[in-house]
Amino acid sequence: MYEIQKSNPDSSIILKTVDGTSKGQQRFQRLCMYFHGVKQGFLVGCRPLIGVDGTFLKGIVGGVQLIAVGLDANNSIFPVAYATVEGENKESWTWFFKLLKEDLKIERDYEWTIMSDKHKGLIQACGQVFPNAAHRFCVKYLHNNFSISGFKGEALRRALWAAAKATAPAEFVSKMEDMAAIDLDAAKWFDDKPPSQWSKTHFSTYLKCDVLLNNICEYFNSKILDVREKLIIEMIKLLRLYMMQRMKQNRDIA
Template identity: 90%
Template sequence: MYEIQKSNPDSSIILKTVDGTSKGQQRFQKLYMCFHGVKQGFLVGCRPLIGVDDTFLKGTVGGVLLIAVGLDANNSIFPVAYAAVEGENKESWTWFFKLLKEDLKIERDYKWAIMNDKHKGLIQACGHVFPNAAHRFGVKHLHNNFSTSGFKGEALRRALWAATKATIPAEFISKMEDMAAIDLDATKWFDDKPPSQWSRTHFSTYLKYDVLLNNICGCFNRKILDARKEPIIEMMKLPRLYMMQRMQQNRDIAR
């Protein structure tokens, strides 16, 4: 942490500990990282959209890596921040979101969109920290839940994707009627899932961004497969190297 602050002033490197087994000892619990250059690059060159996701760590201590990824002006992924935490829960996500909100200076959250795949504790934490942001769910994950609930088959899959890709209300209504013709209960499954979270026809026009998948996080996760097997210190270095490479690529493109 000291070396990072020395080489990257104004970066956010936040460590949280808990009481250890011996009196007076502290035990590692969480570590959050967001580099100053990344913060500045995101604020001046990226859309007001953040994809968030988590991935399990495969080292001996276990845990979960939380990530936040944006999109730059070339529609390339722009990793913003990540944190190693003890588990996937509301407390960890809330801690991560509060630090991210402070780093990105998000005051008017209604101008932002958060893309996620409904992980455990994420929805509640996101709603608490970003109550007015547009919450969008990756349709691939939505379809998986749809299928798990018993609504399987190619016809229903096509009907769902047709509804998500609709761009005007009349078209959306028509596509949902087509789904009801296949299985009326399938449309009722969406009663507690506002279309603004998964269909283009109800997306806010402020963001000018209508992608339906959380692929930006998936791309980043694939880049750090080897890092997830390492001990905490080594593991935290590898995403940092990738983020530095992305920043250099962006600078080269700008030139």
């Protein structure tokens, strides 16, 4: 932590501990990292969109890696921050979101969009920390839940994506009517899922971006498969290296 602060001034490295088994002993619980150059690059050159996700660590101590990833002007992924936490729950997500909001100095959260899956703890934490931000859900993840609920088949899959890709209110209504014609219950499944969370036609106009998938996080996770098997300190070193390499690639493209 001290070496990173020395070599990357104004970076944020937040360590949280809890009481250990022995009196006066502290035990590692969470670590969150925001590099100064990354924060500045994100605020200057990226869209007000943050994709977030959590992925399990495979080391002997377990835990979860939380990530926040943005989109730059070339629609390339822009890793923003990551945190190693004890588990994916409301408390850990709230902690991560609060640090993210503070470090990025987000005041008008209604101008921002958060994209994620529908993990219950994540949704609650996002609503608490970013109450006015738009919240999109990955349509691929939505379709998986749709299928699990019993609505399978190519016709329904196409109907869902047609509604998600609709760009005008009348078109959205028409596509949902097409879905109802195939299976009325399938269309009713979306009654408690606001179209502003998954259809282009209802997206916030602040973002100027109609992305429907959280691929930015999935791509990041695919690049750290081996890293997730390491011990905490080694894993953090390798994540830092990947972050720096990704930033260099973004500069070369620009």
